Amino acid sequence: MFGLYVHWPFCKSKCPYCDFNSHVRAQVDHGRWRAALLREMEETASRTGPRMLNSIFFGGGTPSLMEPETVAAVIETAKRLWQPAEDIEITLEANPTSVEAEKFRGFARGGVNRLSMGIQSLDDQVLTFLGREHSAHEAKGAIELARDTFDRYSFDLIYTRPGQSVAQWRDELDQALKLCGDHLSLYQLTIEPGTAFHTRHRLGEFEMPDEDLSAALYEETQSHLEARGMPAYEVSNHAIPGGESRHNLVYWRYQDYAGIGPGAHGRLTVDGMKRAEIRARLPEKWLGLVEEKGEALSELETIDEEQQFQEALLMGLRLKEGVPLDRLPVPQWNMLRNSGRIEALAAEELLTLTPEKLQVTEEGRHRLNAVLGYLVG
Ligand SMILES: C[S@@+](CC[C@H](N)C(=O)[O-])C[C@H]1O[C@@H](n2cnc3c(N)ncnc32)[C@H](O)[C@@H]1O
Ligand code: SF4
The missing domain is CATH 3.20.20.70 (Aldolase class I)
Structure with a gap:
């Protein structure tokens, strides 16, 4: 998508x-x-x-x-x-x-x-x-x-x-x-x-x-x-x-999107690498840059696996459907899996883990910032 x-x-x-x-x-x-x-x-x-x-x-x-x-x-x-x-x-x-x-x-x-x-x-x-x-x-x-x-x-x-x-x-x-x-x-x-x-x-x-x-x-x-x-x-x-x-x-499934206009963000996979794009935020600055150079990129950076892992969790756990594990980079997932944090949140009924996916419960969604802070903070 x-x-x-x-x-x-x-x-x-x-x-x-x-x-x-x-x-x-x-x-x-x-x-x-x-x-x-x-x-x-x-x-x-x-x-x-x-x-x-x-x-x-x-x-x-x-x-x-x-x-x-x-x-x-x-x-x-x-x-x-x-x-x-x-x-x-x-x-x-x-x-x-x-x-x-x-x-x-x-x-x-x-x-x-x-x-x-x-x-x-x-x-x-x-x-x-x-x-x-x-x-x-x-x-x-x-x-x-x-x-x-x-x-x-x-x-x-x-x-x-x-x-x-x-x-x-x-x-x-x-x-x-x-x-x-x-x-x-x-x-x-x-x-x-x-x-x-x-x-x-x-x-x-x-x-x-x-x-x-x-x-x-x-x-x-x-x-x-x-x-x-x-x-x-x-x-x-x-x-x-x-x-x-x-x-x-x-956004929430961490798929690719382009963003145009002042301050717009994009996430694009190019040559197998995920990249973040951000445009100049102030309207006049954006307009001047586009007229001069064709676009107003203020940042274009490759997102490493650690950041991809965090972003995919921050976005995906907002959804009731949860995050399929195959969306997460393996080394970071294994580290989290072995950290004991998932068990701790599951014990408080804030999170569930199946062989396919990680999901927050309804109570976990209500306290999502705290859950995410503990998982990836
Ligand atoms: C980009 S904004 C607004 C779109 C449009 N300009 C409007 O005002 O209808 C999207 C939505 O975010 C919500 N929103 C913005 N600031 C908020 C805040 N501080 N607390 C809760 N909701 C907020 C509003 O419901 C708003 O419609
Ligand atoms: S300031 Fe503009 S964008 Fe923000 S809520 Fe009001 S109308 Fe919408």
Whole structure:
């Protein structure tokens, strides 16, 4: 499997919780950006060689602020440079303001067949707290339009919010279940350094739910959605069977992907060696470098076996399906196998090992950072 990630780094405003590579600019020269994305993709293809392309993902930032012509041109060029799989998944992340919803049909005409919307909450007060530009009413309208326009759609909600109770969250989940397609992403709010929330939280403007409430909210999410046919297939992602995000599965299964646009990452196997690619992060720097040199690589390095082992575990253990042992480099696996750590985690019912695969339990997935820290830290 092989995927292409395309990063669009602009947003209308910066949400107070967000530490993604997203920037607010008064003006964007869409023609220059379109040309630069196409050019960087051509350069990247010269390194990947011919491949079957299974997915394209427009992420951000806010890709629904892109011109539909740009999205269509990127898709067309990608399909020319690589061989598109018959069932290629083409996802675009969208914010559900009405202005952006007006562009949905244009994106679909350009080839997008899956929409992933940042709904975040179905409650107006919470949307205000989260600094969002849309109302719950607009969000529902955008979801309905996505349902009529795309083969598949998903949306994101953020929970473990200040003042949130399990009962309130269950009601919101029930509303979401009525509106959702084949996929839902449910993220626990994290306070990231460098964000406005980080400062406001430190100043005591709001309090986050404590560990017990946070665990209760997580458990409720798992059991409520499992019982309604949308089990978690990854820590924060739920789908009806077959509705999983194929693009994200490429990352979690540690398969190859190329990334273009500011700050985009790639992992490419070339001549039997896995390589990491990272692009310049600042939009203006990226644009200048692509116009000057054809692409904006800030790092290109070979990933040694130790690093591959760590990355394959960090990614793969997020998935309910676990990590097949034949994905792991043998010397590093043997070392871990003989270290006693797997037995220790298995004794606490956080992990299971079969002759074929290593898997975290549901409890282990909830405490994934601690489990991973112990395994590969
Ligand atoms: C690349 S971001 C956003 C895409 C799009 N711009 C939007 O806002 O809808 C992907 C998702 O990450 C989640 N997210 C971002 N920062 C988060 C945080 N600090 N805690 C929890 N979820 C977060 C949000 O649900 C968001 O929709
Ligand atoms: S959450 Fe989305 S819209 Fe808000 S700043 Fe981050 S990327 Fe932009």
